[in-house]
Amino acid sequence: MDIVKHLKKHTEQIHSQLLNTSVEERMLLKTITLRFYFLLPDFDNIVRKCLKINIDKDQLVSDIIDGHLEKYQKPVKKSNAEIDEYADDFEEAEQMEIFILDAIDNATSSVADLPSLERLFLGIIDVLDYYENFSDQPEYWNGLLDKELPFQIEFLNSIKSPENVDSFSYQKRYEDVDFSEV
Structure with missing residues (x-):
């Protein structure tokens, strides 16, 4: 899939769908998408290492x-403030650290901050794209990526009936996917 070609249109669709969500729906969406990031390798250790907090x-x-x-x-604000890319001892963060820390930042931002919710959805696409580009199974990850874009739009359409929305949708959707280090 040429993700660049589809991403602009997809981003506009996500934005349009999220504009009409209530505060309660946005909180639900943040928690549902965050569960995807829980599946990424070393989630707890990355949070502990980078944010200096244990996370439940x-x-x-x-x-x-x-x-x-x-x-x-x-801790997110402090971690971001401590980054000095011009320091002699600066170490660039690993991509998995960036995905996880961005997810925590976006999930814990104000529900009024619509771009943070958009970034949670787009971050899922970025993770799948990363695996497509750097794993030894690009076709597998491309297949997941192909299915993810329409899934997100369908999922956002379903949020209008919250009683039908499973809080573990993303976790269940990807629980059998091996997000090993690449």
Whole structure:
């Protein structure tokens, strides 16, 4: 799939769909998409190493729903402030670290911050694209990527009936995918 060709249109569709969501729907969407990132390799260790916090995934989801986000926002802000790419000892973050830290940042931002929710969805595409480009099975990852774009739009259409939305949709969708290090 030529992701660049489709990404602009897809981003516009996501934006359009998210504009009409309520606060409750946005919180639900943040927690559902975040569960995808929980599946990435070394999630807990990356959060511990980079943000200097131990994370309980269930508590994080609960805190997003309840709006108790400061305990996550402060470490993210501090971590971002400590990055000095011109320092002699600067070490560029690994791509998996970037995916996970961006997901935590976006998931714990204000529900009024619509671009952060968009970035959670687009980040899933970025992860799949990364695996397509750097794994030894590009066709497999391309197949997942081909299915992900329409899935996101269908999923966003279904959110209008929250009683039919499974909070573990993304986790179930990708639980059998091997997100090994590449």
